[in-house]
Amino acid sequence: MALASDPDALVPAARDGDRRALARVITLVEKGGPEGRRALALAFPHTGRAHVVGITGAPGAGKSTLTDRLIRRARGEGTEVAVLAVDPSSPYTGGAILGDRIRMQEHIADRGVYIRSMASRGHLGGLSAATPRAVAVLDAAGFPLLLVETVGVGQAEVEIADRTDTTVVVVNPGWGDTIQAAKAGLLEVGDVFVVNKADRPGVEATVRDLEQMLDMGGHRPWRPPVLTTEATADAGIDELWAALVAHHRHLVDSGELERRRAVRLEDELRAAITVTVEQRTMRSAAGDAYRQAVADVVARRVDPWTAAARLLGE
Amino acid sequence: MALASDPDALVPAARDGDRRALARVITLVEKGGPEGRRALALAFPHTGRAHVVGITGAPGAGKSTLTDRLIRRARGEGTEVAVLAVDPSSPYTGGAILGDRIRMQEHIADRGVYIRSMASRGHLGGLSAATPRAVAVLDAAGFPLLLVETVGVGQAEVEIADRTDTTVVVVNPGWGDTIQAAKAGLLEVGDVFVVNKADRPGVEATVRDLEQMLDMGGHRPWRPPVLTTEATADAGIDELWAALVAHHRHLVDSGELERRRAVRLEDELRAAITVTVEQRTMRSAAGDAYRQAVADVVARRVDPWTAAARLLGE
Numbered sequence: 001m002a003l004a005s006d007p008d009a010l011v012p013a014a015r016d017g018d019r020r021a022l023a024r025v026i027t028l029v030e031k032g033g034p035e036g037r038r039a040l041a042l043a044f045p046h047t048g049r050a051h052v053v054g055i056t057g058a059p060g061a062g063k064s065t066l067t068d069r070l071i072r073r074a075r076g077e078g079t080e081v082a083v084l085a086v087d088p089s090s091p092y093t094g095g096a097i098l099g100d101r102i103r104m105q106e107h108i109a110d111r112g113v114y115i116r117s118m119a120s121r122g123h124l125g126g127l128s129a130a131t132p133r134a135v136a137v138l139d140a141a142g143f144p145l146l147l148v149e150t151v152g153v154g155q156a157e158v159e160i161a162d163r164t165d166t167t168v169v170v171v172n173p174g175w176g177d178t179i180q181a182a183k184a185g186l187l188e189v190g191d192v193f194v195v196n197k198a199d200r201p202g203v204e205a206t207v208r209d210l211e212q213m214l215d216m217g218g219h220r221p222w223r224p225p226v227l228t229t230e231a232t233a234d235a236g237i238d239e240l241w242a243a244l245v246a247h248h249r250h251l252v253d254s255g256e257l258e259r260r261r262a263v264r265l266e267d268e269l270r271a272a273i274t275v276t277v278e279q280r281t282m283r284s285a286a287g288d289a290y291r292q293a294v295a296d297v298v299a300r301r302v303d304p305w306t307a308a309a310r311l312l313g314e
Numbered sequence: 315m316a317l318a319s320d321p322d323a324l325v326p327a328a329r330d331g332d333r334r335a336l337a338r339v340i341t342l343v344e345k346g347g348p349e350g351r352r353a354l355a356l357a358f359p360h361t362g363r364a365h366v367v368g369i370t371g372a373p374g375a376g377k378s379t380l381t382d383r384l385i386r387r388a389r390g391e392g393t394e395v396a397v398l399a400v401d402p403s404s405p406y407t408g409g410a411i412l413g414d415r416i417r418m419q420e421h422i423a424d425r426g427v428y429i430r431s432m433a434s435r436g437h438l439g440g441l442s443a444a445t446p447r448a449v450a451v452l453d454a455a456g457f458p459l460l461l462v463e464t465v466g467v468g469q470a471e472v473e474i475a476d477r478t479d480t481t482v483v484v485v486n487p488g489w490g491d492t493i494q495a496a497k498a499g500l501l502e503v504g505d506v507f508v509v510n511k512a513d514r515p516g517v518e519a520t521v522r523d524l525e526q527m528l529d530m531g532g533h534r535p536w537r538p539p540v541l542t543t544e545a546t547a548d549a550g551i552d553e554l555w556a557a558l559v560a561h562h563r564h565l566v567d568s569g570e571l572e573r574r575r576a577v578r579l580e581d582e583l584r585a586a587i588t589v590t591v592e593q594r595t596m597r598s599a600a601g602d603a604y605r606q607a608v609a610d611v612v613a614r615r616v617d618p619w620t621a622a623a624r625l626l627g628e
Contacts, residue, residue, distance in 0.1 A: 037619050040617050040619060136617075272618040272622035273622045276623060277592065312594075
């Protein structure tokens with residue numbers, strides 16, 4: 001095996017600060033396969049230290065600019081930061097059409113910042129199946145802060161909350177984003193709400209609407225704050241930073257951090273079991289019995305569930 | 315077993331036009347379980363006759379009003395029509411927050427129209443897992459036209475295209491909906507594009523943008539038409555109806571209808587196999603070995619994939 005793709009050489013190098021090795025390890029875990037699994041197995045024991053922050057909201061809400069400002073804020077404190085930008089790409093063409101990443105290029109010369117784009121590859125819900133694996137690698141590489149930015153709408157935002165410690169929901173002034181966030185279930189999953197583009201009219205009404213909707217949810221141990229930012233003017237970033245720090249402290253002190261992570265890891269184990277079993281079943285079912293079952297279903301002689309049960313000998 | 319929930323009595327009654335029996339059968343297949351599976355097995359051989367049309371687009375695009383006008387158009391020709399309205403509901407609260415259904419109440423007295431709302435129940439992608447089963451029941455009940463309306467954004471629209479014969483993508487004048495549709499991959503899956511609210515400014519530009527984006531996709535056997543409607547004024551509905559009829563004829567004549575349905579049915583068989591195997595695995599893995607694997611993963615002694623492989627004896 002060439003050194004360039006040997007996980008046993010690459011993972012320690014990535015943990016020692018070799019950024020090219022880090023990039024290769026992420027590529028390996030993105031691809032899956034035996035090398036990716038080996039890389040993940042090597043990285044996994046070193047995970048669990050980073051504060052993983054999801055930044056989500058509708059397209060155009062200003063998530064990339066906010067992420068950019070948070071990077072600067074983190075660097076101002078000497079904190080190293082990694083960014084995973086998950087792009088929704090067409091499941092049919094495979095092509096991502098967004099160019100927001102360009103804005104972040106100024107950080108490229110800074111070794112304390114690592115930025116990686118990932119395509120969502122048509123995985124339902126928008127978050128690539130590879131995203132939690134890439135988060136694990138960056139966590140193991142020692143970044144104390146991970147920002148996971150999803151461009152997308154709907155269920156993707158709900159899914160991201162299961163993968164991050166702190167979820168930041170970004171909306172703009174006006175009713176549109178707010179009602180869309182409510183419909184997508186974001187009110188329940190957001191830990192910090194940001195009304196960005198606070199120079200636009202309607203910001204007070206939007207803050208009030210969000211506060212009222214959050215109050216309807218009843219008492220919770222952490223009442224999500226509603227902040228205003230004008231990311232392009234660097235306004236409100238200190239308050240957002242303070243909210244992220246406060247939420248992290250709340251998670252640690254309340255034991256919620258450990259609880260959330262345990263739930264997430266059990267989910268990942270179950271997903272791994274399911275995929276492993278499915279692959280095995282499809283291999284063993286690839287023969288004549290499976291082809292016959294498909295033919296029976298397509299001819300509508302038997303429904304899919306009955307055919308599945310028969311195929312599996314139930 | 316009480317007659318009220320006996321699939322062997324209910325399914326034939328539903329096929330004979332008993333609407334209360336039909337509602338009960340859909341409830342059974344929504345719930346799943348042995349009675350739901352029996353109902354589906356009874357209904358399945360009678361499926362494959364309906365033209366299944368998906369109507370999708372961003373919230374507020376006017377999908378419900380368009381659906382309402384299409385119902386009237388169908389009824390004007392004496393065609394019976396069933397509508398499945400899949401609501402995105404919060405996976406955390408379970409509550410749907412939309413009230414568009416009220417608009418359709420005027421059709422309730424018409425026995426040739428059947429309208430059913432389904433919650434998406436937090437299934438990733440927005441389409442309830444029960445939706446294809448409800449489609450099968452309505453198809454078996456003899457409705458020649460099924461309209462499946464999804465309110466939601468993003469991957470849900472892509473998913474619906476795998477479940478319907480004809481996908482109608484509804485946008486409004488302006489750049490917002492169009493770029494969002496492009497991001498969600500809708501340009502590739504739409505069979506008919508509708509710019510609704512054509513009384514608003516910018517409709518020509520939106521049509522032109524869509525046409526150009528569709529042309530970029532290269533030659534396809536069916537070039538999706540881009541239509542304009544003003545559903546509230548009943549304008550453009552005849553043209554939309556004609557496009558639905560033309561697309562159905564294209565699907566039949568080209569053999570694409572059979573091909574799409576065969577792919578869809580094989581997908582459903584594979585999904586049924588996966589769920590059946592997963593349930594069985596979880597039952598057998600519910601013991602000490604599974605609890606130990608969870609503990610090892612949560613303590614980060616072993617990664618989820620390695621733990622899954624060990625648990626499954628690989």
